[in-house]
Amino acid sequence: xxxxxGNGTAQNGSAPHFTLTPPNFDAGAVAAFWxxxxxxxxxxxxxxxxxxxxxxxxxxxxxxxxxxxxxxGLKIPPQGEALEERARAQLGHASHEFESLIASLRKIGxxxxxxxxxxxxxxxxxxxxAGPKNSSAGRHIDDPxxxxxxxxHAASPARANAAE
Numbered sequence: 481x482x483x484x485x486g487n488g489t490a491q492n493g494s495a496p497h498f499t500l501t502p503p504n505f506d507a508g509a510v511a512a513f514w515x516x517x518x519x520x521x522x523x524x525x526x527x528x529x530x531x532x533x534x535x536x537x538x539x540x541x542x543x544x545x546x547x548x549x550x551x552x553g554l555k556i557p558p559q560g561e562a563l564e565e566r567a568r569a570q571l572g573h574a575s576h577e578f579e580s581l582i583a584s585l586r587k588i589g590x591x592x593x594x595x596x597x598x599x600x601x602x603x604x605x606x607x608x609x610a611g612p613k614n615s616s617a618g619r620h621i622d623d624p625x626x627x628x629x630x631x632x633h634a635a636s637p638a639r640a641n642a643a644e
Contacts, residue, residue, distance in 0.1 A: 524603035531595020535588055542584045549577055 561569075 520603055520605050524599045527602045528595055528599035531591065531598060535591050535595060538584070538588045538591060542581075542588065545580070545584065
């Protein structure tokens, strides 16, 4: 049962006495965890931006190629060829351009996937199959070093009152 009235005061009119003890934790481990997390995030961002810069370069190159092909298509075909020969030549040229376009798009897609994959690996520091590259970078908030340690029982107010 409680010695508190309905208004939250003790029966004798005084406020109840509660003692709060802060949890014990290793501030150095927490700082190391956040420092390693920030370092991994910065490295991941750097890898991602390099990959996206390469993707943008490939896209600009593809745009240039498409513009040049479009300009080449505006040229007047030679007049001395038979219609069938001209159609075969145009079909072969279009087929070659289509294959080139597909190869360029594949290269852009592969580079994009590679940028995302490499940035994710850098973020989670899983570059090797053995796991994290160093011990501090692989720490998680549930790691016992970072998780608060339980307070010793001897310091609890209940035990101190029981001893009296």
